[in-house]
Amino acid sequence: METFFFVFISTLAIGTALAMVISKNTVNSALFMVLHMLSVAGFYTLLNAQFLAVIQILVYAGAIMVLFLFVIMLLNLDEDEKVVSKIDFKQLISFTLALVVLAQLLYITGNYAGVLPELTGEPIAAVGTVEAIGDELFTTFLLPFEVTAILLTAAVVGAMLLAQKTSNVIDE
Amino acid sequence: MIGIEWYLGVSAVLFIIGVIGVLTRGNAIIIFMCVELMLSAVNITLVAFSSFMGDVHGMILVFFVLCVAAAEACVGLAIIIAIFRNNITADINKINLLRW
Secondary structure (H helix, E strand, C coil): CHHHHHHHHHHHHHHHHHHHHHCCCHHHHHHHHHHHHHHHHHHHHHCCCHHHHHHHHHHHHHHHHHHHHHHHHHHCCCCCCCCCCCCCHHHHHHHHHHHHHHHHHHHHHHHCHHHCCCCCCCCCCCCCCHHHHHHHHCCCCHHHHHHHHHHHHHHHHHHHHHHCCCCCCCCC | CCCHHHHHHHHHHHHHHHHHHHHHCCEHHHHHHHHHHHHHHHHHHHHHHHHHHCCCHHHHHHHHHHHHHHHHHHHHHHHHHHHHHHHCCCECCCCCCCCC
């Protein structure tokens, strides 16, 4: 059952990621990205990280992708003329490079698994609960947590400054 | 039971799909979504290691990565809107004012 779920989720994740990259229409692309984020949340549930699965759905699929969709609607983008035009030299090189890196990564994960530190054979259930994460987050990692709040505030203020209507800020 | 290698393999494939998207597509918004794809691929690796080792620190790192990704998407989309307003395009191949 778990194996079936894993195969289903990984097929969904890879398929939606490919569809996101390939699809011509930007809105379709964003909706495939939402589906991809849901399947990543499925991975997290499979790994017993319930808190992160919920956060993934709320923040990514709920907030960030809606922001993307708003911007796509706002810009009123047309469809791209063509995703892959004629045989482009630059695109060929980037494909080859990416495939080489993929081969390296898969080789490493396949052959060097013995180098990894002591691992239990299966995901441990008590790690990803809200209680465990919150306990650690508000004691050991309290300072980074507060810094994150400052970062988000700065990002919101910066975004409002960048996207406002008046473009002649420097003149005055 | 599924070993950790399978999670690492799927994560590597997703990361490379993101890399290919960033390198080949011209639309700035698609490139942003591909960056998010790469971030979430790395998150899968972190959660897999964290869960298999019984150590919660990896999941906390994923939490911070999520926050940084949210901030990055916010500022990046604002930059895209600003460029679009001045230049009327979201195609990065046509934004070449500073190109040598």
